[in-house]
Amino acid sequence: MSQSRLTELTWREVRRAGEEGIALLPIGSQEQHASHLPMGTDTLLVEEVVDRALDMLAREAGPGVVRLPALPFGHSPHHLFAAAVSLSAATLGAVLDDILDSLVTSGYRRIMVVNGHGGNDEIMRLAVKRFALRSPVTVAACSYWTLTAGEEGAGRPDVTPGHAGWFETSLMLAAHPDLVRTPVPARAPVEPPPLFDAPPYPGLTVERHGEWERVGGSTDDAADADATRGDRLLEDRARGLARAIQAFDAASRSPR
Amino acid sequence: MSQSRLTELTWREVRRAGEEGIALLPIGSQEQHASHLPMGTDTLLVEEVVDRALDMLAREAGPGVVRLPALPFGHSPHHLFAAAVSLSAATLGAVLDDILDSLVTSGYRRIMVVNGHGGNDEIMRLAVKRFALRSPVTVAACSYWTLTAGEEGAGRPDVTPGHAGWFETSLMLAAHPDLVRTPVPARAPVEPPPLFDAPPYPGLTVERHGEWERVGGSTDDAADADATRGDRLLEDRARGLARAIQAFDAASRSPR
Amino acid sequence: MSQSRLTELTWREVRRAGEEGIALLPIGSQEQHASHLPMGTDTLLVEEVVDRALDMLAREAGPGVVRLPALPFGHSPHHLFAAAVSLSAATLGAVLDDILDSLVTSGYRRIMVVNGHGGNDEIMRLAVKRFALRSPVTVAACSYWTLTAGEEGAGRPDVTPGHAGWFETSLMLAAHPDLVRTPVPARAPVEPPPLFDAPPYPGLTVERHGEWERVGGSTDDAADADATRGDRLLEDRARGLARAIQAFDAASRSPR
Amino acid sequence: MSQSRLTELTWREVRRAGEEGIALLPIGSQEQHASHLPMGTDTLLVEEVVDRALDMLAREAGPGVVRLPALPFGHSPHHLFAAAVSLSAATLGAVLDDILDSLVTSGYRRIMVVNGHGGNDEIMRLAVKRFALRSPVTVAACSYWTLTAGEEGAGRPDVTPGHAGWFETSLMLAAHPDLVRTPVPARAPVEPPPLFDAPPYPGLTVERHGEWERVGGSTDDAADADATRGDRLLEDRARGLARAIQAFDAASRSPR
Amino acid sequence: MSQSRLTELTWREVRRAGEEGIALLPIGSQEQHASHLPMGTDTLLVEEVVDRALDMLAREAGPGVVRLPALPFGHSPHHLFAAAVSLSAATLGAVLDDILDSLVTSGYRRIMVVNGHGGNDEIMRLAVKRFALRSPVTVAACSYWTLTAGEEGAGRPDVTPGHAGWFETSLMLAAHPDLVRTPVPARAPVEPPPLFDAPPYPGLTVERHGEWERVGGSTDDAADADATRGDRLLEDRARGLARAIQAFDAASRSPR
């Protein structure tokens, strides 16, 4: 089998690939990433992880995957105060519905959505649930940072991926060093910490009006971000995605 | 301060309570819960947890909470094969939008949604995010089973809450024993286990068409369900919710 | 046959009941009812009438009815100036569509909607018309106050049901005396009377911006409200509903 | 003051007329009216009644009215089995919203909708309620047959207006005799009578799938329809509308 | 074959005509046309052209056409500053969808939409494309001014149809001289000319906020408008439409 890009295939190749293969849709965002990272960070990183994962699969004769062009816009209403280009939840949901419906019309029965932006998460999950209810498909969804091959040791336990902080900056230093404005400025902790990141009680989600503006747009200090550790983190996520694709292939290939 | 039910208050009392108090909306579902639990299980359990929590707060002179009537219908399209009464995601989202907007019109600035049904989760999260963006509020959301006071020892590590299994059956034996059909029949493991419950790779969400029907509607064996442990679990969740309310009150009362 | 509550049935019982039985959905509201009645008055009263009617049918071996949980929220945009919790017309219509579609999916072919709030009326009528066009069902709708067994003598010809006035207060004094703030204050007539209640020409509906606020939220004086007459009125409406259910059963059972 | 047609006015005349005047929108339908009446019956009759009423007002120096062109399409999904041209309820509601919003943008504060088709009724009522809530207007709605000057004696107590029966046929014989196919065929009563016209219990609305098709498309026998009585009925409705307009003018002119 | 008006036909005649015939829907607008033309100009002109064309076809034994009543309201948001009665694009699209769907339900397989207002153009085109995709039909759309029989010599090369200028005024002087306010006032050129009419580069569409208001509501000077040339232009457009109908009939009659 093979890895290919839908945008480069003829329609008959797309059809043929859909008989056995998996369609994979990356989704990202265009939104503020503090003063040192570019607007497209989430899109660039999800594309990087997907590219590396598909390269790994190609070397391993993995399952055939047709990669769709990344959707470069996501759901970022909380960043509209800072120049985001944002789709509403309804619009993003409709885009996903239309793309997924198109793929099933073309014969695909196994589809993955790989997400690069936290704000897309619930919308993606609802879309794949809707899709599996209305069509005879098996569909998977993930955000790239939640997959790991478990080999790294490069992460920092005190830093969840966050936004425009140590994690994303390290990855960008590895993947697109020319797009990171250096030196990355230090950032003092905000008091109280943002409620969306530090809920007052475990298990409780809290949203406060104006919170992103109050905390200045990032979750943690990125001054110590590190390209080497960023590259190891990227490799780990890419390998995690490659293994997830293989596991999805195995689980969805089995006759029911 | 005090705990009250919106349905029993006059409108001026509702207004007055909104100046300082917290509005709390429970949401549930009407859906299949195997052959031994009733359709309203999720609604009944979230109401039970909320009632117990508000009683605890009343004894502790906790923050004032106005409890709205529970929304008895939720998003259960995956159970429509088995007599669910289900709102679409768009409908449930619109109901939450309308209720939240009504409350802010009445002067409320601090609102909680407490959920009793897994299928409502993403819709509730999107609704509270939307709400905090368009209105000057602080809003919290949780599913009752994710809150804990950490005191229990009654749970079973091998059982996540699940659906119509040991956890929910134990709670119902404690809260509404007359509504549990006993003896609860044993249930053999399903092979392969449902993809929604046992994803092929950690961090990957997978949805397969017809999966709920294939696995028979429950996630695990409920034959050993136990009223005593159910009661301890209920107490723990109720205390967790009471503490979460207090923490939310403290975090959202502080001037910004 | 028998009367049962959907929330307490297992899904197989719901299915079985739908083969012959009637599903009944009460809908209410949460809205201002002047300074002496609670927000949930409409929901409480429609539940009271339905409960009494189903008790009568149970004693008479009437047709099998599965009662859904009442929808506690209705369409009350005209009361948003006074702390209503209101669903928009589009939202309420979608809720009714979703519930009715769920019931037909579960096998029900005969469904009734019983309404407790004037503002829901047109939305309910449109919903049942839509439903009967798209599904092979017979569906009935009514507002509880329009049904009568004709035995009462307890009503006052000068008082149509109205809002938060003599009629509703009398019913609440009979059904939920603890929730009525007494003594009920007298209320002088408003001049000019509200256009929605006293149209300038018979057969003309007139709506004026701000009219509910102008007239203070009720249609007539409730100071003379009377628990005994309220109870007779409730009995009459309940018997009217019981007879309407029997008539609906006879009309919809007949082969076509 | 004067009566005019919006379609013939320049925009400055429309603006000027809106400062004091009333805008009047007729709405009709295109739907089956049995084998003897044309599709446009409802539109033609509402236009006839409005024309006569505005002529009466012109002779009496009544309030200024700007008549919009009639909306020739209505909500007739129950007649789609028989060549109706029907707008969905959502579409018709949106049309009314857009027209009413346009008028308030042009400066109108007093607006009437006059309806010629039963199926439009609830949608019209919801639209005027919505409109009065969102805009500083007084707005009236009626169906032409519900207004009467009380002078007639021409009607038949056993015949409510109905559909394509004695009433509508008599009016069409008076207003558009050339469009009535004569002799009008007799029509035997249908057994059982249509549930939408003869509910099984007073106050209960019942809709049954396929009922209009079953009963053949009309409510009562039109063979005895009579042009002279039709003309008296038209005059009575027109005078009723003229008086209603005057009453609406008086009620809505008064300062609040 | 024959030309007829749907509004005057019985439903069986509508059905029968649909087996072979073409349904034709005119659509217009109610919007400002400067100080000398009436609001309904676009509707009146499209009706005039359609009437003349159908008369020509009747004399030539052309294909059978059933003319629907004109939709008198269109999409004119750019004229809301000047008393337009405007449907939103979504509403107008829904109206067209509903009408077209009704016609195919009635058996029509060949349908034309004839437009009188520039602002409706894209919406009409999208609607007919949607329709041909979802239904087994052949459907045509045009704006009356783009069709010509090529015989005229009456037009002015320097004047595209425009809005409320020489072209429309000449046509109205021919068709409805009583509705033109004369003498038509002269109008100096606006500098810079409106961007919507004179784009800065060929092939580029440019829209500027407030442009219609800035240029005073018309595109060119109408002082020299001429009834005789207007009549020749009308005849040419009508003949163009008649020929287009014949060509559409020939193209869509042929078996596929």
Place this chain on the structure above:
Amino acid sequence: MSQSRLTELTWREVRRAGEEGIALLPIGSQEQHASHLPMGTDTLLVEEVVDRALDMLAREAGPGVVRLPALPFGHSPHHLFAAAVSLSAATLGAVLDDILDSLVTSGYRRIMVVNGHGGNDEIMRLAVKRFALRSPVTVAACSYWTLTAGEEGAGRPDVTPGHAGWFETSLMLAAHPDLVRTPVPARAPVEPPPLFDAPPYPGLTVERHGEWERVGGSTDDAADADATRGDRLLEDRARGLARAIQAFDAASRSPR
């Protein structure tokens, strides 16, 4: 001034660029382009033209332009029979609305949409009209093939751009020769020619169900496509776009 890519800028750079600059959004499609061109042809070509145009402007110190990432999906329902990935018209319209609204929120007052796919045309035009009505902006729209610098001589008068024919194939041979499957197969003319491409009467748009499938997916023979002429055509369109941007800049910079 300068040309930049939004995806590579920080949010403060995006804000600053918006004070004077122009935002430019390319939109494309993923749809069948016969057996020799790839699915992404429209997206690839619009990106090529935009890149060349911005390079020209950079050399000429043209106005500052911030290029957004291309929307890689468009409205292609007519190609769903052949593996298109298509957004519905409503979805694409919502995407454009959301992007345009985001840009105005970020301070942009001058925006261009450059289109690469015919099926997007009406939707783009409606979107920019809506946008200019609701926001204080000047907004331009074009499809890349309609702009020309007039210098070419490379085109073929008998070939309008068409679909997957001589024009697009020549451009792809120039821009992405590796993605064209050669030799390009010859294609005999289809009889009758497709109605969407050859309307039966000038000025009439005709859509027939199934027409794209009948004609095999392309409009004309591409066997003679030529890379050299394709390159000259690309240069001409790019120069046309560069000049259009300059003209738009001049027209929209001028104070109003």
